[in-house]
Amino acid sequence: MDGLRAMIMGKVKEMSLFDVPKHFAEIKARKCIEALKSNGMEADYLPTAQEAVNDLLSKIPEGASVGVGGSVTIRQLGILDILKKRGNKVFDHWSEGYDDPRSYVRMSQLTADVFLSSTNAITLDGKLLNTDGTGNRVASMFYGPPSVFIVAGWNKIVANLEEAFRRVKTTAAPMNAARPLSGTGKKQHPCALTGECIECANPKRMCKITVIIEKKPPAATKFSVLLVGETLGY
Secondary structure, eight states: OHHHHHHHHHHHHHOOGGGHHHHHHHHHHHHHHHHHHHTTOEEEEESSHHHHHHHHHHHSOTTOOEEEOSOHHHHHHTHHHHHHHTTOOEEETTTSOOSOTTOHHHHHHHHOSEEEEOOSEEETTSOEEEEESSSHHHHHHHSSOSEEEEEEEGGGEESSHHHHHHHIIIIIHHHHHTOOSTTOSTTTOTHHHHSSOOOOOOTTOSOSEEEEEOSOOTTOSEEEEEEESSOOOO
16 A cells, blocks of 8 residues: 555656546546455556557457447447457347347357446445346346456446445436437436436336445456546446
C-alpha cells in the first residue's frame, strides 16, 4: 500500500487540471483491483479502452470460440469485429437469436472457450453485481466457459453492495431498458421513462435474475477483471 501511495503522490505533482478525472479513476480502480485479487480473481488496470482491446487480443487465442453477453461496454470496444475478422467464432445473441431465451447462440455462450462481458456494478471490496432478464449472461460468467474476461469502465465502481443495487435500479437497468434493440424499448419498460426501477410486473422486465460474485467462480480456470480508466457502458 505504501508503494501505491507513493506512486499516486508522484503522479499528483505532475498533473494538469485535465488529468484529475483520470487520476481519480486510477485511484478507485487500483483499490478495487487489490480487493478483487484478494477474492481470488485476476485483475488489472488499463488507462484506455484501446489498451483493454490490445490486452484482450493478446489473451484470446485466435482459434478460440468467444461468447459475448448483452454488454454495451464490449461493443463499445469494437473488439467483436476484430475477433470475427481474425477467424474467431463469436456467439452474439444481439446479432441473432435475440428473442429466444434458449437460442442456439445463447446456449453456445455457455460452452464457448472464452466469455466476454461487463458488469452492472463492482464494489471497492471486490464484488460484482449483475442483474439479467434472461440469465444467459450471468450464467456464462460463473459456469461454463473456462476463460472469462469482465471489462468495466471506472464508472461502474461503487463503494459497497448497497450502492451497487442502487446503481442497477437507477442507472444500469433504466438505461439498458431504453436500448433501441428488438425486444426492448421505452414502450415495454417503465423504468426507461421514469429513470428508475418501479418494481414493475411487466412480462418483459429486464430485472429477473440477480447474481453477486464474491469470489472467483471455481468453474472458470481464468476469471479476469479489466478496469478501464474511461467511462464505458451503462
